[in-house]
């Protein structure tokens with residue numbers, strides 16, 4: 001009886017747009033869905049640093065280098081807010097991170113593609129961050145309070161990322177024939193993987209219906225994908241470039257762009273670990289974890305010293321600070 005009351009109160013909060021907070025009662029499946037989505041999102045930010053970090057040392061100017069470094073640092077920050085938001089649901093960051101390192105947890109398919117030229121930094125900013133914003137702005141209104149609040153800052157930063165990407169491509173699009181070709185080539189390679197980022201079509205998305213009822217998701221995968229295509233189909237004209245889709249055309253009746261068939265086979269293969277860079281990405285994250293072992297050990301030893309120093313406060317033993325001062 002009590003559980004029914006709690007479930008009704010929970011659903012009432014959802015229906016009346018009251019945020020669910022960490023100590024509130026929630027269905028176990030709601031908690032698990034959020035842990036899955038938020039941790040996957042955090043992992044995506046952390047893995048997403050790799051393809052861009054690849055270009056920090058080769059950015060064409062000091063200004064471009066500084067901007068790219070700031071962007072990659074932002075992604076690390078996003079990962080940290082998101083791991084913290086997921087921790088409020090009762091899972092530790094360590095456990096989530098081990099799920100990433102072991103290959104058990106998913107992260108966004110998009111980061112399993114290589115970054116071959118400088119123009120890829122522009123295409124990632126415009127298309128990948130553009131798709132991310134489309135998906136993440138509605139998450140600022142998601143029903144779980146800590147996730148929604150984390151997303152506000154994430155979206156502000158993603159917005160800057162998207163603009164810097166577009167501007168990078170705009171400069172290339174006004175450059176030499178070689179630069180224009182590089183720009184078009186990057187758009188060609190990043191377009192379809194970006195369209196796939198929104199997830200499987202609605203009729204093959206096992207989680208969408210329940211997540212919409214719980215207002216974790218505010219739009220379906222296909223709704224967001226369509227909005228993204230509509231916007232990009234217009235923006236690409238400013239670049240004087242094209243999207244690699246011969247079936248892309250405005251549909252008066254639907255008031256939307258029609259677009260060609262998506263290669264879902266490629267998407268599922270990437271999710272299974274068979275994308276061009278899956279192995280490289282996980283190897284890089286595992287190496288960083290192993291190489292960072294001494295930092296974790298040093299931090300733990302320092303924390304232990306502090307703890308034992310404090311526990312001896314009031315005894316005749318000097319505290320850690322007193323020892324340092326001596």
Ligand code: BYC
Pocket residue numbers: 036037040041042044045048049075106107108109110128129132135196197198199200204205206207208211217221271
């Ligand atoms: N890649 O039932 P569905 C970023 C999985 S990074 C991999 O529709 P859901 C950024 C899905 O997890 C972008 N897996 O699921 C960072 C599910 O598998 P499980 C990351 C995908 O959760 C740095 C299965 O397919 N953004 O922003 O209702 C630089 C069935 O899917 C993908 C987020 O994570 C994919 N693309 O909807 C720049 C946003 N798509 O777990 C940018 C938050 C689907 O059942 N997440 N799958 O085994 C979401 O909004 C939702 O989780 C999704 C999927 C729309 C992605």
